[in-house]
Amino acid sequence: MSWDRPPPPQDLLVATDVVKEFDVRAGVLQRVTGHVQAVSNINLTVHSGETLGIVGESGCGKSTLGRVLMNLLPATSGSVRFEGREIAGLRERDMRPIRARLQIVFQDPYASLNPRMCIGEIVGEPFLVHRGMNAAAARPEIARLMETVGLSPEHTSRYPHEFSGGQRQRIGIARALALDPSMLILDEPVSALDVSIQAGIVNLLMELQRERSLSYLFIAHDLSVVRHIAHRVGVMYLGKLVEIGPKEQIFSAPRHPYTRALLSAVPVPDPTRERARRRIVLVGDVPSPIDPPSGCRFRTRCWKATEVCATHEPVLVGDESGHAFACHHPEPA
Amino acid sequence: MTSPTNAADSLLEVAAPSRSLRSDAWRRFRTNKLAMFGLFLVVLLMLIGIFGPYLVQDPQAQERLLFKTGPDATHWFGTDQVGRDVFARVVHGIRLSLFIGFLVTLLETTVGIALGAIAGWYGGWTDGVIMRIVDVLLALPYVLIAFALAAVFGYGVLPVVVTLVITSWLTTARVVRAGFLQAKVFDYVEAARAIGVPTRRIIVRHMLPNIIQPVLVLIAVGIGGAVLAESALSFLGVGVQEPTASLGLMIARSRSFFADAPGLLFFPGAAIVITVLGFLLIGDGLRDALDVRGDV
Amino acid sequence: MSGDINKDVLLSIEDLAISFDTEDGEVRAVNGVSFEVRAGEVFAVVGESGSGKSVTAMSILGLLPAPPARIRGGRIMWGTENLLDATDHRMREVRGGEIAMIFQDPLTALNPVHTIGRQIGEMVRLHRGMSQQAAKQHAIEMLGLVGIPQPAQRVDMYPHEFSGGMRQRAMIAMAIACRPRLLIADEPTTALDVTVQAQVLEVLIGIKDEIDSAIMLITHDLGVVAGIADRVMVMYAGRPVETGTVDQVFDRSSHPYTIGLMDSVPAVDGEQGELRPIGGQPPSMLRLPAGCSFHPRCRFMHLASDCQSVVPSLDQVEPGHFAACHYSTEVSLTRTAERA
Numbered sequence: 008m009s010w011d012r013p014p015p016p017q018d019l020l021v022a023t024d025v026v027k028e029f030d031v032r033a034g035v036l037q038r039v040t041g042h043v044q045a046v047s048n049i050n051l052t053v054h055s056g057e058t059l060g061i062v063g064e065s066g067c068g069k070s071t072l073g074r075v076l077m078n079l080l081p082a083t084s085g086s087v088r089f090e091g092r093e094i095a096g097l098r099e100r101d102m103r104p105i106r107a108r109l110q111i112v113f114q115d116p117y118a119s120l121n122p123r124m125c126i127g128e129i130v131g132e133p134f135l136v137h138r139g140m141n142a143a144a145a146r147p148e149i150a151r152l153m154e155t156v157g158l159s160p161e162h163t164s165r166y167p168h169e170f171s172g173g174q175r176q177r178i179g180i181a182r183a184l185a186l187d188p189s190m191l192i193l194d195e196p197v198s199a200l201d202v203s204i205q206a207g208i209v210n211l212l213m214e215l216q217r218e219r220s221l222s223y224l225f226i227a228h229d230l231s232v233v234r235h236i237a238h239r240v241g242v243m244y245l246g247k248l249v250e251i252g253p254k255e256q257i258f259s260a261p262r263h264p265y266t267r268a269l270l271s272a273v274p275v276p277d278p279t280r281e282r283a284r285r286r287i288v289l290v291g292d293v294p295s296p297i298d299p300p301s302g303c304r305f306r307t308r309c310w311k312a313t314e315v316c317a318t319h320e321p322v323l324v325g326d327e328s329g330h331a332f333a334c335h336h337p338e339p340a
Numbered sequence: 341m342t343s344p345t346n347a348a349d350s351l352l353e354v355a356a357p358s359r360s361l362r363s364d365a366w367r368r369f370r371t372n373k374l375a376m377f378g379l380f381l382v383v384l385l386m387l388i389g390i391f392g393p394y395l396v397q398d399p400q401a402q403e404r405l406l407f408k409t410g411p412d413a414t415h416w417f418g419t420d421q422v423g424r425d426v427f428a429r430v431v432h433g434i435r436l437s438l439f440i441g442f443l444v445t446l447l448e449t450t451v452g453i454a455l456g457a458i459a460g461w462y463g464g465w466t467d468g469v470i471m472r473i474v475d476v477l478l479a480l481p482y483v484l485i486a487f488a489l490a491a492v493f494g495y496g497v498l499p500v501v502v503t504l505v506i507t508s509w510l511t512t513a514r515v516v517r518a519g520f521l522q523a524k525v526f527d528y529v530e531a532a533r534a535i536g537v538p539t540r541r542i543i544v545r546h547m548l549p550n551i552i553q554p555v556l557v558l559i560a561v562g563i564g565g566a567v568l569a570e571s572a573l574s575f576l577g578v579g580v581q582e583p584t585a586s587l588g589l590m591i592a593r594s595r596s597f598f599a600d601a602p603g604l605l606f607f608p609g610a611a612i613v614i615t616v617l618g619f620l621l622i623g624d625g626l627r628d629a630l631d632v633r634g635d636v
Numbered sequence: 637m638s639g640d641i642n643k644d645v646l647l648s649i650e651d652l653a654i655s656f657d658t659e660d661g662e663v664r665a666v667n668g669v670s671f672e673v674r675a676g677e678v679f680a681v682v683g684e685s686g687s688g689k690s691v692t693a694m695s696i697l698g699l700l701p702a703p704p705a706r707i708r709g710g711r712i713m714w715g716t717e718n719l720l721d722a723t724d725h726r727m728r729e730v731r732g733g734e735i736a737m738i739f740q741d742p743l744t745a746l747n748p749v750h751t752i753g754r755q756i757g758e759m760v761r762l763h764r765g766m767s768q769q770a771a772k773q774h775a776i777e778m779l780g781l782v783g784i785p786q787p788a789q790r791v792d793m794y795p796h797e798f799s800g801g802m803r804q805r806a807m808i809a810m811a812i813a814c815r816p817r818l819l820i821a822d823e824p825t826t827a828l829d830v831t832v833q834a835q836v837l838e839v840l841i842g843i844k845d846e847i848d849s850a851i852m853l854i855t856h857d858l859g860v861v862a863g864i865a866d867r868v869m870v871m872y873a874g875r876p877v878e879t880g881t882v883d884q885v886f887d888r889s890s891h892p893y894t895i896g897l898m899d900s901v902p903a904v905d906g907e908q909g910e911l912r913p914i915g916g917q918p919p920s921m922l923r924l925p926a927g928c929s930f931h932p933r934c935r936f937m938h939l940a941s942d943c944q945s946v947v948p949s950l951d952q953v954e955p956g957h958f959a960a961c962h963y964s965t966e967v968s969l970t971r972t973a974e975r976a
Contacts, residue, residue: 064829065800079534099536106536119527123549133535171917182531201684202856206900206913228830231859235902235911258906272834273904274859278882280905281862288838289831292799 017055018088019190019222020076020109025049025085025095027068027075031297043296045071047246049085050323053190058216058223060237060254062230062269066296067243069226073192076224077111078102090189107137107186114195116175120167126153126178127163133185152181156211173204177211184215190222197232209236230273234258239329242266245296245304248323252330262330262337265305303335311336368629375625381618389438392431399428399585408601417607420590421597426604430611433587436580437615440497441566444504445559451505452512453548453555459513460520461543467517474510482507482569486578500579504566512558519551526550553630557623564619571612587612646818646850647673647696647735652710654691657703663921665691667874669710670950673818673850678841680853680865680882682897686918688874689854693820697737698727733763736811740823742803746795752779752806753791759813778809781846782839801832805839815847822854837864858901862886870894873919873929876950880957890959890968892934928961936967 027046030039045068053059061069074080076087078094087095089109094102113119120129127142127149134145142149150160156177167175176196183191193212197205213236215221227233233240234254241251242263250263261267268287275281289308294300302320306312315335325331369375402423411418417426459470482503489499523529524547532542573579574588582589587608594604654666666688673679683689694700696712696719712719714730722730731737739745747755756778757771766774772791779787782805795803804824811819821840825833841864844851853865861868862882869879870893878891889895896914916933919925925932931943942962950958953968961967 064831077534079530103536106534111531111534113527113531115527119531121528121532121546121550124545132532132537136535136537136541173917179531182535201918202858203684203897203900203914206902206911209902210911210913230830231902231904231908234904234906235908258904268831270904272831274857274863275903275905275907276858276862276886276898276901277903277907278862278886280903280907281859284905286834288834292801292832293829 018052019055019090020053020224021086021088022049022051022076023086023088025072025075025087026083027071027080028083041297044246044299045296046075049243049248051241051248051251053222053224055189055222056216056220057238058225058236060225060227060233060240061243062227062233062240063243064228064269064293066245066293068246068296069243070194072243073111073194073224073226077109077192078105079111103137107133108188109190109192110183110186110188111192111194112176112179112183112196115199116172116179117167117199119179120175122167125164125166126170129167129178130163130181130185133182137186148185152184155184155215156181157207171204172200173207176200176208180208180211180215184219187219188221190224192224192226194226195228196225198227198229205232212236230258230270242269245294245299247304247333249305249334250330250332251323252325252332253328256328256330260338260340262332262340263305263334264309264311264336264338266332267338303333365629369625372625372628374621375629378618378621378625381614382622385434385615385618386438388431389435393428393435396428396431397425399424399432400583401425408597408604410601410603418601418603420604421593421601426590426607429585429590430587430607432585433590433608434611434615436584436586437567437570437612438563440501440504440570441563441615441619444501444508444566444570445562447501447505448508448562449512449555449559452509453516455509456513456516457520457543457548460517460524461539461547463521470513471517474513477506478510480507483573483576483578486573486576490578495578495581497580500570500573503573504569508562508566512555512562515554515558516551519554520547523547523550554627556630557627560619560626561623564616564623567619568612568616644675645672646675646714647852648711648713649692649696650711650713652692652695652712653708654688654695654700655706655708657706661922664924665874665921666695667924669871669874669876671869671876671879673852675817675850676844676848677866678844678851678853678864680855680861680868681871682855682858682861682868683871684856684918686873686921687871689871690822692871693737693822693852693854696820697731697735698722699737729763732759732811732816733814734816735818735820736814736816737820737822738804738807738811738824740826742800742807743795745807746803746810748795751792751794752798752809756791756806756810756813759810763814774813775809778813779806781812781843782806782809783835783842784809800828801835804828804832804836808836808839808843812843812847812849816849818850818852819844820852820854823856824853825860826855826857833860840864858886858897859903870897873924874921875929875947876960877930878957878959879950880953884954884957888953888957888968889971890953890957890964891930891961892936892967893930894959895967895971896933896935936963936970 025046026044026048028042028044031041031043032039049072051059061072063069071080075082078097082095085095086093089105092105094105130149130152131142131145134140134148149163153160153163158174158177170178197208200208209232212223216223225233225237237254239252240254240257242249242265244265250257250261250266257266258270261270268289271284271287275284291308294307300307302317306316313336321333321335323331323333403419404423407419407423408421409415409419415425415427417430420426420429455470459467485506486499486503489502493499529542529546532546570579571588574586575592577592579588580586590608591605598605650670652666652669656663656665669692681689681692691700695707698719707720714735719730753772753775756775757768760766760774761771776787776791779790784790784802784805798806825836828836837860840851855861865882867881868885869876870885870891871877872893878885878889878894885894886898889898899912900914902908902911914933915935919929927945928943928948934943940962948960948962950960951964953959953964
């Protein structure tokens with residue numbers, strides 16, 4: 008089932024000029040020698056009830072972005088407004104009530120569950136922390152959550168290692184849903200799963216979105232999955248958002264050369280269609296984020312790069328349909 | 341609400357029975373013959389240490405004219421140079437060694453976990469200060485510390501216990517700190533923060549249980565090490581003094597009589613060796629049993 | 637397995653069965669695998685975790701640790717010799733010299749304390765008896781073949797100075813240094829970014845023609861298979877369930893598992909439609925289901941009694957195309973109807 012109609016816009020999460028820098032340390036005394044801008048001036052909006060997919064390759068900063076938007080990592084600068092409230096830079100005490108509304112699902116189903124806690128305790132912890140309910144009091148809620156994600160409530164006394172990867176990921180989703188959030192950040196939620204299991208999780212997520220009007224920030228490197236689940240898609244490269252817009256436009260008519268190359272590099276599981284595709288193969292490797300190229304960061308691998316690309320950093324410019332891209336020589340529409 | 345495929349997902353493998361990590365580890369330990377032998381030794385020694393002193397002769401009683409006799413019916417290990425029953429003294433010595441071993445390990449583990457956790461969790465400056473203290477103390481030989489303390493407080497159990505606590509918490513702290521540094525970035529710790537779990541609960545419920553495994557090994561090995569160290573200090577004269585029965589002291593006193601009464605060296609020596617061996621074997625067994633990947 | 641008898645058969649696996657003896661019991665990782673790899677082709681082995689595809693590949697070069705692994709039966713025919721009977725000396729000749737392997741993670745496959753040039757050169761010094769100078773020249777040539785820029789400088793660099801994609805190419809260079817007839821690639825691009833993956837796959841195809849070798853590609857990525865493979869074998873629970881040319885297996889899938897895979901994978905060009913996951917869990921390799929290993933999860937014919945008791949053999953669906961299913965004809969007809 009693909010998404011055709013964009014849901015009514017209501018700005019649930021608004022990120023403005025978000026920057027996240029990390030210190031680079033070297034030497035015996037671990038002195039700070041420089042900074043890496045993992046996330047560089049990101050502006051985006053997630054609307055109520057929609058899925059915004061964020062794609063990019065390793066080092067592009069998408070995972071860091073997810074954590075910064077949730078205030079798991081403090082932003083170096085910029086603003087993040089969730090449900091109308093500014094949350095960037097909030098102290099943990101003030102952030103706590105907001106955490107019930109904005110939750111996260113992690114990539115690794117094997118590492119995201121405490122191996123020494125039984126499932127009931129894991130899924131029940133949000134109730135304990137936010138509503139002071141112990142295991143017995145929360146039991147009906149926990150049972151309901153387990154069923155929602157397709158697991159049997161009888162298994163709440165079991166431990167994570169007794170479950171398969173797909174089942175653990177469902178447990179992680181149940182935990183995230185415990186306090187009825189309005190938005191989930193999903194950081195590569197299916198990448199670590201077998202292909203045939205991924206589909207089950209994707210379908211579950213889409214079903215939950217329909218039923219609860221959830222919004223998702225879906226971070227992934229797998230473009231095929233993103234095409235399936237997202238309404239809008241943003242493409243990141245070396246910490247910058249290079250293109251963002253409605254899914255169909257991004258996938259059928261990408262304007263940024265990197266997006267075009269990325270799409271053409273993803274193989275399609277059908278020999279006939281695959282043979283008919285023209286592939287753009289990029290030259291060279293991704294530059295180091297510590298010392299990104301001047302001007303447009305993609306220019307070192309771009310077949311269209313000219314002098315202006317080295318001297319002037321392109322700005323994200325959009326049209327009325329909400330499709331924006333940052334390039335001096337965009338692809339034809 | 342759930343589709344049929346989801347219901348099928350909910351069926352767990354009936355093949356694998358529900359097994360917690362703890363019972364897995366115990367099973368592995370049980371099948372390790374050396375580890376079980378070590379456990380047997382330690383249990384035996386503890387029984388001796390707890391109940392033995394009530395059942396043996398008075399370790400201080402000196403039988404006149406029965407000096408340095410060999411083992412016989414009344415004195416199973418013979419008598420020492422002033423006529424005391426060696427067997428009784430060894431039994432009392434075992435109790436003393438175990439007592440000091442457990443006491444030292446209890447204290448140093450508490451201090452080590454506390455400081456290691458603080459250093460690992462807060463990092464930065466706190467971590468730096470604590471770790472430099474550890475580095476400095478590690479460089480000092482414990483014998484010197486013992487003698488220095490003895491000069492201030494006098495000889496006896498106190499300087500021994502204090503010395504050993506000061507020198508043993510260092511390793512524990514390092515291990516716990518390393519565990520914290522690793523665990524801090526685990527996804528499930530991040531998940532707990534994402535839910536809004538308060539710091540104290542994160543440390544106690546999420547991190548410590550997963551860090552505790554190497555600490556358990558350290559505890560087992562530590563008791564053995566403390567026994568050995570106490571014996572060494574007593575041998576050097578810093579520890580308990582005559583007429584209290586201490587294994588190390590007995591060895592020290594027996595050196596000049598080795599030729600005609602080797603038992604005076606052998607029996608307390610063997611007791612020390614067996615005690616330390618027992619704990620080391622348990623420690624090794626624990627390490628192997630706990631070194632688990634939760635998954636294939 | 638008969639097939640296209642025009643091409644030479646390089647490698648022929650016959651009824652291979654491998655088990656692992658573990659604490660929990662016997663894990664039957666491979667249960668009767670037979671296939672051929674022919675000269676000059678790209679043969680893909682597709683499966684998810686637990687399918688036995690990597691174990692099969694590692695057993696060809698004798699890389700499985702011998703306990704706990706145990707070869708229960710079968711033959712690995714390289715030309716006329718059975719590699720399972722080969723001496724250690726002969727296997728050392730084969731490895732690198734006639735059959736080479738590249739792995740998923742180049743970081744662990746390359747020795748960090750030796751330069752790339754030295755590691756590549758080692759191959760030809762050992763197998764061809766080249767001198768140090770000649771070996772270095774050869775290494776530079778190989779680096780050029782795999783598309784590494786400035787090979788004369790890079791030959792003296794260490795693995796950690798290369799990026800991920802370059803390291804993978806360096807590993808390919810090392811593998812082809814002695815012009816092996818067969819290159820086994822175990823998930824060579826799984827850990828790479830998709831744009832780098834495209835580069836590496838291009839290198840592999842180019843290399844294959846350049847040095848006239850065949851490639852046996854182990855992967856779980858159906859897109860990669862569709863892109864570069866000539867023939868493919870789908871594995872499930874240690875057995876092959878479907879084999880044939882790529883067009884045959886993708887367009888006319890005749891096994892419920894293959895169909896399940898095709899239906900559950902989204903496509904980047906949006907031509908997929910609804911995702912249909914395969915119900916249930918992958919089987920425990922300690923206790924495989926009786927009969928067809930897939931029957932508990934099969935949505936087509938799972939009520940049929942022979943599915944639950946008789947292990948299906950690979951039967952011909954059309955020339956060169958085989959499926960291990962008692963009802964492959966019905967299954968593929970149902971599928972065609974569904975897609976119409």
